[in-house]
Amino acid sequence: MAYPTRTLRELSRVIFSRLLGIILILVIVVAGVLTATFLGPWQYRSKAMLMADPKDVTISPLETPATMRNRLCLFILKQRELITTEYVQVSALMKLDGTKTLPDGPMDPMDLDEKRQWYTDAQIEAFTAENFDRLAEVRKRVKVTTPGGVDATFTQIFNVFVDWPEEKDSPGDGKTDSRTLATQRAQQFTQHLIDAYQFRRSSLEIKQAKESSIALMKETTADAKKNMYEAQKELTDYITKEIGADISEAKSISSSGVGETGIQTQRTENQKMISAIDTRLAKLKTLITQIDTELKKSPDKQVVIPEILLTVDTVDNLGISKIIEVIADLRIKLNTLTPQFENSYKDIEVTRAELAANLTDLRKELARQRTSQEMTIAGLEAQRVVLAKKIADDKAKMIKLGPKAMTYNLLYKNANDAQKEYSKQRAGYLEAKSAEIAAKMPNRVSVISGPSLPDVSEPHRPILWANVLISIFAGVVLALVYAFMADHFDHTVKGIDDVERHIETGVLASVPKFTHKIIRTR
Secondary structure (H helix, E strand, C coil): HHHHHHHHHHHHHHHHHHHHHHHHHHHHHHHHHHHHHHHHEEEEEEEEEEEECCHHHHCCCCCCCHHHHHHHHHHHHHHHHHHHHHHHHHHHHHHHHHHCCCCCCCCHHHHHCCCCCCCCCCHHHHHHHHCCHHHHHHHHEEEEEEECCCCCCCCEEEEEEEEEEEECCCCCCCCCCHHHHHHHHHHHHHHHHHHHHHHHHHHHHHHHHHHHCCHHHHHHHHHHHHHHHHHHHHHHHHHHHHHHEEEEHHHHHHHHHHCHHHHHHHHHHHHHHHHHHHHHHHHHHHHHHHHHHHHHCCCCCCCCCCCCHHHCHHHHHHHHHHHHHHHHHHHHHHHHHCCCCCCHHHHHHHHHHHHHHHHHHHHHHHHHHHHHHHHHHHHHHHHHHHHHHHHHHHHHHHHHHHHHHHHHHHHHHHHHHHHHHHHHHCCCCCCHHHHHHHHHCCEEEEEEEECCCCCCCCCCEHHHHHHHHHHHHHHHHHHHHHHHHHHHCCCCCHHHHHHHHHHHCCCCCCCCCCCCCCCCCC
16 A cells, blocks of 8 residues: 555655756747747738539439539539649749739630630749749648538538748848738739639630530531632632633623623623714715815805704804804895995995905815814724724623633632621621530639738747647656656665665665754753
8 A cells, every 4th residue: 555655755756856857848848939939930821712603503303402412512622623733823823923924815706715824834834843842832832621621512612721931031122021921922822823713714614615516516617618718719710720811801791691691781882882973974974975065166156054064053163153144244235235336336345355255264164174074084983993893802702701701600609609608607606606605604603702811910820829738748748758767867865765666675764864953952
């Protein structure tokens, strides 16, 4: 029964004999941990909450709730994996470093695919190779969880956590301390991570939409485009090799119809013009004959002006009309003077002289009219020759270009039909593509709460109270280890227990040590 008592007494002796060392070790450990906590780098956590609304998970009458739950869980799992992909994290880190993204320039809707991205694959690979260790650290800082843990079976919400450490050597603006800068970087990187994730998710869904049933319409449109190019090339080659400079005539032939009717309208017009020229030539030749008859008369007789010259009111005919009026006035005057006076009368002689001069002028004017009509006839005959030649040339061209015009018209029609078919197919494809993308992109992921800005005074790591508890526990353990190890290697005799342990014999009595006299004498 004495053994437990001795054991407890020995333990108490060991602890109290080394109490100063135990307290010193405990204080040193706790102080060291607290110093390391306050002087070491702190980590700050930024949190963002996202909610998925995948319409393709909508339950149907043929599905059970468990099926929908499994598909929703799979969707959330895919989003979590997408956020942790290399492209998303590298893009977010490059954006944080200020690397410029690719410009979103105008693109053909038919070519919209993964080419629209923040950075090229070469940029991603180069940055990854140069910052491999840094990326490894960043991957450890990013966590994606769902309420209830990773194994939650039914949820539409998932959280993105980013832990960013204090970088004391990180260059700042000189006004922001390292811990405040760490909080800002945590928030910025979380925002860039979400943006890169949303961008990548949209790109992948667009690509998936393009690879679905719409690919068939795209192939049909591509075939129509190919047929259009072939038809246009065939038409161009035929024009170059067979028609050449006669393309205008071939177009003229094919514009009114195929075959001889292609230039029938032009030929008819030319024939009408020739007929009109012939009619006018006949009238002008008759007029010249009449003028010649009048000019053959003796000079003292008045010529008769053909009716056609007097009925046409032109500038050339004004002189003839005036001369005829003057001659009429002179004859009236002469007829008035002749009965009253003799022929030697001066007024009669002057009047007769003026009459003869005007008759001469009338003949000259008539001769001038004859010359003018001859020039008109020459011009009309030349025009008739040109028209007749054109009719003959058109007939020859018809014989030469008739078959070619038929082929040209057929090829032109084929090219035009191919163009219309391509336009129709492309319009249908773009309409279907828009509808398909709209149908394939209902998996909306909205941000419920954006990245939070951590509090500088409340780091995520280290946790002060946890470090204090751990340091106290570690200090106590180390202090006890020190006490018992020191006692174990101490071979001095300090009490009854030491004597009994070393000589292995019980102690019958012990004499206490007095520090003062027992009996006092005066």
